[in-house]
Amino acid sequence: MTNSNEAVALSAYQQQANQAKQHPEEFWLQQAAALPWFETPSTALERPDEIHSQWFPDGLMNTCFMALDHHVVSGRGEQIALYYDSPVTDTKQQWTYSELLQEVEQAAGMLSALGVTKGDRVLIYLPMIPQAAVAMLACARLGAIHSVVFGGFAANELAIRIDDAQPKVVISATCGIEIEKIIPYTPLLAKALALANHQPNHCVIVDREQYQSSEQLENQVDWQTAVDKAQPHGAVAVAATDPLYILYTSGTTGKPKGVVRDNGGHAVAMHYSMRTVYGMSPGDVFWAASDVGWVVGHSYIVYAPLILGCSTVLYEGKPIRTPNAEAFWRVCQDYKVNALFAAPTAFRAIRKEDPQGEGLKSHDLSALKKFFLAGERLDPPTYQWLNQVSGLPVYDHWWQTETGWAIACNPIGLTAMPVKEGCATVATPGYQIKILRDDGSEANAQEQGNIAIQLPLPPGCFTTLWQDDERYCSSYFSAYPGYYLSGDGGFIDDDGYVFVMGRIDDVINVAGHRLSTGEMEEVVAAHPQVAECAVLGVQDTLKGELPIAFVVLQAEADQSLVKQQLVQRIRDQIGAIACLKEILIVARLPKTRSGKILRRTLRQIYQHEPYTVPSTIDDPAILDEVKAGLAQ
Numbered sequence: 133m134t135n136s137n138e139a140v141a142l143s144a145y146q147q148q149a150n151q152a153k154q155h156p157e158e159f160w161l162q163q164a165a166a167l168p169w170f171e172t173p174s175t176a177l178e179r180p181d182e183i184h185s186q187w188f189p190d191g192l193m194n195t196c197f198m199a200l201d202h203h204v205v206s207g208r209g210e211q212i213a214l215y216y217d218s219p220v221t222d223t224k225q226q227w228t229y230s231e232l233l234q235e236v237e238q239a240a241g242m243l244s245a246l247g248v249t250k251g252d253r254v255l256i257y258l259p260m261i262p263q264a265a266v267a268m269l270a271c272a273r274l275g276a277i278h279s280v281v282f283g284g285f286a287a288n289e290l291a292i293r294i295d296d297a298q299p300k301v302v303i304s305a306t307c308g309i310e311i312e313k314i315i316p317y318t319p320l321l322a323k324a325l326a327l328a329n330h331q332p333n334h335c336v337i338v339d340r341e342q343y344q345s346s347e348q349l350e351n352q353v354d355w356q357t358a359v360d361k362a363q364p365h366g367a368v369a370v371a372a373t374d375p376l377y378i379l380y381t382s383g384t385t386g387k388p389k390g391v392v393r394d395n396g397g398h399a400v401a402m403h404y405s406m407r408t409v410y411g412m413s414p415g416d417v418f419w420a421a422s423d424v425g426w427v428v429g430h431s432y433i434v435y436a437p438l439i440l441g442c443s444t445v446l447y448e449g450k451p452i453r454t455p456n457a458e459a460f461w462r463v464c465q466d467y468k469v470n471a472l473f474a475a476p477t478a479f480r481a482i483r484k485e486d487p488q489g490e491g492l493k494s495h496d497l498s499a500l501k502k503f504f505l506a507g508e509r510l511d512p513p514t515y516q517w518l519n520q521v522s523g524l525p526v527y528d529h530w531w532q533t534e535t536g537w538a539i540a541c542n543p544i545g546l547t548a549m550p551v552k553e554g555c556a557t558v559a560t561p562g563y564q565i566k567i568l569r570d571d572g573s574e575a576n577a578q579e580q581g582n583i584a585i586q587l588p589l590p591p592g593c594f595t596t597l598w599q600d601d602e603r604y605c606s607s608y609f610s611a612y613p614g615y616y617l618s619g620d621g622g623f624i625d626d627d628g629y630v631f632v633m634g635r636i637d638d639v640i641n642v643a644g645h646r647l648s649t650g651e652m653e654e655v656v657a658a659h660p661q662v663a664e665c666a667v668l669g670v671q672d673t674l675k676g677e678l679p680i681a682f683v684v685l686q687a688e689a690d691q692s693l694v695k696q697q698l699v700q701r702i703r704d705q706i707g708a709i710a711c712l713k714e715i716l717i718v719a720r721l722p723k724t725r726s727g728k729i730l731r732r733t734l735r736q737i738y739q740h741e742p743y744t745v746p747s748t749i750d751d752p753a754i755l756d757e758v759k760a761g762l763a764q
């Protein structure tokens with residue numbers, strides 16, 4: 133038992149972390165009580181088995197109501213809810229909570245008129261335009277399940293997601309805009325629909341003046357016309373355990389994983405994290421410079437800031453070249469942003485063009501108080517640069533699509549901890565992080581191992597994989613019974629700080645985008661003139677990681693032609709964001725005696741790192757061949 137003197141000495145962070153660990157049900161019911169439920173839950177957690185968690189099973193609610201109606205009812209209607217800033221179209225727009233609610237009511241009415249009801253899936257393939265947020269919230273309003281697909285994915289990836297989610301309606305736009313390049317979306321969607329087995333009943337298209345599509349999809353509906361004539365729709369009561377969305381993320385194979393998030397646990401986690409992890413209050417301006425196609429966009433562009441009553445920024449641009457490396461500072465100035473969340477790669481891009489941080493000096497950043505970085509490890513040089521040029525605190529935090537919010541963070545809303553560079557700080561209250569050895573035993577402090585989270589996972593984490601609960605159980609929970617396997621490796625130091633050092637599987641992070649080398653390998657291997665191949669991630673000073681392919685060709689193949697074709701195949705089948713541009717032709721691949729390709733050794737050779745010849749290697753001479761080939 134803790135005596136009262138000790139309790140006084142505990143920091144606010146330690147108190148909450150202890151309470152969440154020792155009395156999770158009481159702790160999370162307290163957090164849930166801060167939200168406007170239709171029926172407040174009386175039970176925090178039901179666990180039908182060790183793996184599955186159902187948070188707030190008797191709660192009734194609506195996520196869109198919590199994000200919009202509630203604020204209008206409680207007097208926040210005139211506050212700006214959403215800023216839209218698009219340097220690529222030279223547009224700035226803003227919506228108060230009342231105005232955004234009206235837009236969403238109309239969009240929900242449109243979807244309802246198209247036959248969408250609770251539990252139906254709606255696939256959203258949109259660029260960073262306000263309709264993306266409106267469409268997500270409209271689905272939530274109806275209790276429909278949205279599945280947003282990142283605009284940078286190719287038609288084939290879109291088709292896979294259409295077939296898996298089986299949406300009743302697809303919402304898209306005529307185009308996206310990448311800096312000054314128009315990316316026509318409707319032809320991409322048409323191609324995806326031609327590839328897919330499942331066909332939606334309707335395709336709702338946002339007509340953008342930058343690209344007038346000649347393509348007419350089957351049962352095409354114009355967004356604006358349909359929204360204008362729709363009847364406003366109210367918020368439908370759903371169970372807290374009903375799904376809010378599916379978000380596909382890369383696994384180790386060509387089949388993406390459909391992460392399913394519930395309504396109630398998600399809303400509670402979003403609300404709690406805005407205060408605890410980000411130290412925000414209602415009325416603050418929060419900007420997550422990500423894309424709605426990624427989990428960061430779901431959680432921290434759309435849901436969390438609105439659920440707390442903040443103003444959020446939706447930015448259709450890049451950190452550089454739209455039009456310059458001052459873009460982020462200009463946006464922070466224009467909307468008096470209080471906290472900026474972005475990927476380290478974005479700041480590496482800015483630093484490259486503006487090493488002295490001149491852009492910060494020429495803008496009024498008096499409102500900006502802190503930075504949050506995630507998506508990849510915050511490397512110490514990027515941390516130091518941003519901290520020095522801004523004079524502001526920079527917080528790394530670690531999370532994944534699967535969890536939906538930070539597993540480890542600097543809990544500044546409770547207790548600001550001293551920063552250690554290259555470190556995500558400490559376990560967020562609710563997460564019990566353990567470092568496990570391969571045999572499942574717990575590692576000592578400082579010892580590297582597999583990062584795992586003791587079950588149950590806190591509210592907000594994924595509840596299953598869409599239509600593939602077996603994969604959910606086997607991919608994440610079978611290696612170490614009683615734990616969620618994160619797929620990341622790292623260690624915890626003597627002070628309890630969590631260092632996340634990188635993936636232990638075939639997943640890589642390219643410019644903060646999560647991609648599967650296994651999937652790329654499948655595309656490369658499918659080329660008729662490729663005998664075998666290995667795709668792996670190597671370090672890149674701008675994008676963190678980049679994929680490269682080692683390829684063995686059939687004897688008669690034309691090397692330069694096949695290289696070009698492989699680059700194009702990856703772009704066509706996965707998307708330009710995969711950035712697989714370097715194809716290395718080798719005569720043979722180094723393997724173990726059991727036939728496993730020695731990817732780690734290949735990476736070490738490529739990066740000119742010291743390596744030891746693995747004792748299991750079949751033919752050590754191949755390593756010298758590879759080295760000689762790379763030196764040419």
Ligand code: COA
Pocket residue numbers: 282283284285308310315421422423426428450451452474475477478481506507642643644645674675707708709710711
């Ligand atoms: N739709 C279509 N294509 C897209 C796209 C989208 N939404 N996003 C990227 N692409 C394409 C780009 O046009 C580019 O194509 P190209 O090879 O034909 O030129 C390719 O994908 C690679 O794009 P990108 O990764 O953006 O590289 P870049 O060199 O143009 O820019 C950065 C480098 C660092 C500025 C950029 O990657 C960036 O802003 N990264 C931050 C990403 C981020 O915020 N991630 C956070 C997720 S939490």
Ligand code: AMP
Pocket residue numbers: 381427505506507508509510528529530531532533534556618619620632633634635641644645646
């Ligand atoms: P995603 O699911 O796209 O959010 O990617 C999750 C992966 O990104 C994690 O498994 C990590 O490999 C990596 N990642 C995200 N944030 C961090 C961080 N702060 N430090 C280290 N790795 C991170």
